[in-house]
Amino acid sequence: MDGHRIALDVMGGDYAPHATLQGAREALEAWPGLRLFLVGDLARIHPEMERHGFTQELLNRAELVHASQTVVMEDKATCILKEKKDSSIRVAAQLVREGRAHGVVSMGHTGAAMVASSLVIGKLEGVDRPALASVLPNMKGGPTVLLDVGANVDCRAEHIAQFAVMGSVYATEVLGLERPRVGILSVGEEDGKGTDVTKDASAMLRQMEIRFEGNAEGRDIWNGNFDVIACDGFVGNVVLKSSEALAEGILNGLRDSFMESAITKFAGLLAKPAMKRFKKKLDYAEYGGAPLLGVKGVSIIGHGRSDAKAVRNAIRAALRAAEHRLHERIQERVALLLPQD
Amino acid sequence: MDGHRIALDVMGGDYAPHATLQGAREALEAWPGLRLFLVGDLARIHPEMERHGFTQELLNRAELVHASQTVVMEDKATCILKEKKDSSIRVAAQLVREGRAHGVVSMGHTGAAMVASSLVIGKLEGVDRPALASVLPNMKGGPTVLLDVGANVDCRAEHIAQFAVMGSVYATEVLGLERPRVGILSVGEEDGKGTDVTKDASAMLRQMEIRFEGNAEGRDIWNGNFDVIACDGFVGNVVLKSSEALAEGILNGLRDSFMESAITKFAGLLAKPAMKRFKKKLDYAEYGGAPLLGVKGVSIIGHGRSDAKAVRNAIRAALRAAEHRLHERIQERVALLLPQD
Numbered sequence: 001m002d003g004h005r006i007a008l009d010v011m012g013g014d015y016a017p018h019a020t021l022q023g024a025r026e027a028l029e030a031w032p033g034l035r036l037f038l039v040g041d042l043a044r045i046h047p048e049m050e051r052h053g054f055t056q057e058l059l060n061r062a063e064l065v066h067a068s069q070t071v072v073m074e075d076k077a078t079c080i081l082k083e084k085k086d087s088s089i090r091v092a093a094q095l096v097r098e099g100r101a102h103g104v105v106s107m108g109h110t111g112a113a114m115v116a117s118s119l120v121i122g123k124l125e126g127v128d129r130p131a132l133a134s135v136l137p138n139m140k141g142g143p144t145v146l147l148d149v150g151a152n153v154d155c156r157a158e159h160i161a162q163f164a165v166m167g168s169v170y171a172t173e174v175l176g177l178e179r180p181r182v183g184i185l186s187v188g189e190e191d192g193k194g195t196d197v198t199k200d201a202s203a204m205l206r207q208m209e210i211r212f213e214g215n216a217e218g219r220d221i222w223n224g225n226f227d228v229i230a231c232d233g234f235v236g237n238v239v240l241k242s243s244e245a246l247a248e249g250i251l252n253g254l255r256d257s258f259m260e261s262a263i264t265k266f267a268g269l270l271a272k273p274a275m276k277r278f279k280k281k282l283d284y285a286e287y288g289g290a291p292l293l294g295v296k297g298v299s300i301i302g303h304g305r306s307d308a309k310a311v312r313n314a315i316r317a318a319l320r321a322a323e324h325r326l327h328e329r330i331q332e333r334v335a336l337l338l339p340q341d
Numbered sequence: 342m343d344g345h346r347i348a349l350d351v352m353g354g355d356y357a358p359h360a361t362l363q364g365a366r367e368a369l370e371a372w373p374g375l376r377l378f379l380v381g382d383l384a385r386i387h388p389e390m391e392r393h394g395f396t397q398e399l400l401n402r403a404e405l406v407h408a409s410q411t412v413v414m415e416d417k418a419t420c421i422l423k424e425k426k427d428s429s430i431r432v433a434a435q436l437v438r439e440g441r442a443h444g445v446v447s448m449g450h451t452g453a454a455m456v457a458s459s460l461v462i463g464k465l466e467g468v469d470r471p472a473l474a475s476v477l478p479n480m481k482g483g484p485t486v487l488l489d490v491g492a493n494v495d496c497r498a499e500h501i502a503q504f505a506v507m508g509s510v511y512a513t514e515v516l517g518l519e520r521p522r523v524g525i526l527s528v529g530e531e532d533g534k535g536t537d538v539t540k541d542a543s544a545m546l547r548q549m550e551i552r553f554e555g556n557a558e559g560r561d562i563w564n565g566n567f568d569v570i571a572c573d574g575f576v577g578n579v580v581l582k583s584s585e586a587l588a589e590g591i592l593n594g595l596r597d598s599f600m601e602s603a604i605t606k607f608a609g610l611l612a613k614p615a616m617k618r619f620k621k622k623l624d625y626a627e628y629g630g631a632p633l634l635g636v637k638g639v640s641i642i643g644h645g646r647s648d649a650k651a652v653r654n655a656i657r658a659a660l661r662a663a664e665h666r667l668h669e670r671i672q673e674r675v676a677l678l679l680p681q682d
Contacts, residue, residue, distance in 0.1 A: 139586075139590040139593070139594070151528040151529070151534075153528060153535065153536045154536050154537070185579060186575075186579075187492040187494060187574070187575055187578045187579065188492070193492075194494065194575075195494045195495050195575060196495070217579070217582050218578065218579040218580065218581065218582030218583035218584075218585075218586065219582045219583060219585065219586035220586075221583050221586070221587075222583065222586040222587050222590050223586055223590070231579075233528070234527075234528055234535075234536060234576065235575070235576050235579055237528040237559065238526055238527075238528065238558070238559040238572075238576055238580060239559065239579060239580055239583050240559065241558050241559030241560045242559035242560060242562050242563065242580050242583070242584065243559075243583065243584070243587055244559075244560065245480075245559065245560035245561075245562070245563040245564055246562075246563050246584055246587055246588060247587060247591060249480040249563050249564070250588060250591050250592070251591070252480070253480070253619050254595070254616065254619055256619075257612075257615040257616060257618065257619040258612060258615065260615045261615070263611050264611065264612050264615045266608075266611060267607075267608040267609070267610075267611035267612035267615075268608070268612065269608075270604050270605065270607060270608035270611075271598075271599060271605050271608035271609065271612065274598040274599065274601045274602070274605045274608075275595065275598060277598065278594050278595055278597075278598040
């Protein structure tokens with residue numbers, strides 16, 4: 001196949017295979033340069049294809065690849081190495097390893113997708129730990145990249161420095177930000193604030209040709225003062241899960257407060273379109289999944305709750321990353337972090 | 342003076358001395374058992390007293406104490422040890438040290454208030470690091486205590502275990518929760534998830550007679566599944582600042598979306614009382630400041646932006662903690678964490 005080739009784990013996600021097939025079809029319609037491998041249980045996928053509007057023209061750019069197994073939420077992330085070698089996520093990653101696909105997209109088991117990407121596709125030279133990056137909508141209307149959110153616990157300074165560099169390349173190449181402002185998450189703005197790890201990571205980044213602006217604080221994740229914020233995967237994971245729950249809680253609480261009386265119900269009805277537009281701004285689905293940075297190919301891991309739109313946008317992110325040869329750009333920049341003799 | 346005696350740093354906070362004096366007056370009116378030391382620059386406080394409605398009856402339960410200096414935001418936390426020995430926060434803490442007051446309340450420089458409490462009032466035996474606890478409104482309508490949020494970085498397992506025990510005592514004695522559910526913040530529910538520090542802290546807590554329910558995740562800070570969540574002060578600080586910014590951003594964004602058109606403005610007008618009631622639920626001022634746990638007395642540190650209501654509620658929290666002899670209860674429980682020979 002010509003064009004940019006993305007392997008989609010059709011079986012991954014809470015609404016698979018419907019949301020994944022629907023998203024795949026929309027993506028093929030939207031981007032003529034896209035080619036897809038649709039990976040999964042063909043006995044389940046085949047009967048759905050027509051229903052989801054895959055015309056012959058679209059099928060010319062989609063190749064079905066069978067995988068007999070599916071990773072489920074109860075599985076361990078490492079199951080793909082032994083018990084589930086023929087799982088859809090592993091087969092999709094294998095296509096990237098063999099050079100048949102440029103990238104993989106999965107909405108399934110995050111841990112399994114990370115293991116498949118790190119071990120089957122493989123890590124880039126100079127990257128100790130691939131990092132999962134979350135692209136968050138900030139209050140200035142732009143994206144802020146927070147990484148690692150993939151639970152890389154006990155990070156050393158060089159890991160955090162690598163996260164920062166990889167995030168900076170992603171923000172430039174895929175999000176189109178010019179000279180993204182990069183920070184390290186800490187407990188105060190001043191250079192002296194933080195742990196030995198954050199201070200050493202800062203020292204490394206000051207030597208780099210990135211726009212490093214020192215310590216970022218918790219509030220900077222949302223206020224748009226930074227484009228990229230690097231942190232230990234423990235902190236990133238906690239902040240991300242906490243933020244999802246808080247935002248959901250606030251929006252649900254507001255919805256409930258509109259149900260209080262006939263008057264507020266009427267008000268809610270009038271305000272609905274405006275509130276819907278606002279919620280769209282906060283919608284993680286807009287940015288299409290979290291890239292796993294630091295592997296020898298493109299890997300986008302979506303939220304389990306992804307709907308068709310989120311799948312389509314994750315495929316778009318993978319396509320852009322492939323077009324910009326993201327992992328080669330990362331490789332070049334990370335090499336500059338290595339001790340020079 | 343009889344009753345429970347609280348020293349208020351009248352000069353601390355963005356709206357001092359007005360918000361602090363107003364809050365003090367309201368507190369004196371509300372709780373007849375309360376006696377206050379009003380600490381600060383008497384040249385500034387004196388002329389304000391009458392304006393803020395301090396009647397002779399109230400003044401019988403308030404004693405003015407002069408302090409010639411005030412800690413400002415630009416100061417270092419440690420300034421109270423050298424350059425600003427006569428600052429209002431230090432003089433207030435000194436009253437606790439001397440046994441004249443049971444507790445101190447300050448809305449000023451958080452770091453300075455922590456240093457004054459830890460070093461002037463002094464740490465409890467068996468407590469390595471006093472912890473700042475944030476009492477957050479959860480989505481079930483109750484409080485969740487998150488600690489440490491005071492930037493105690495690089496915590497060891499015993500520190501986090503101490504935080505958990507102290508938080509549990511606070512939830513029982515001051516918030517009135519029976520057998521509070523205690524967790525340690527980590528990156529997954531399963532016992533195996535987390536760092537060596539969180540796992541060791543969990544092992545310590547399993548030996549204790551508290552209701553320890555294992556790992557809490559980021560979302561558990563808001564969903565009401567735990568009453569007390571202990572974490573490293575780095576993570577706690579980042580989560581707290583991030584949450585404040587996110588909640589503010591969402592509420593501002595919604596307000597803006599109500600300004601879009603005449604229809605949405607009308608809707609906003611109709612919904613205003615309901616939204617106001619909802620915002621009140623989220624209002625940190627309701628719970629009245631963050632207790633610093635692990636010192637030999639009561640110490641409540643409020644948000645710099647505290648208004649009179651927040652000051653009054655912080656005084657109420659200090660009063661309750663004093664009534665329940667909080668620090669003695671903490672001392673007893675923390676002693677059980679010490680290695681028994």
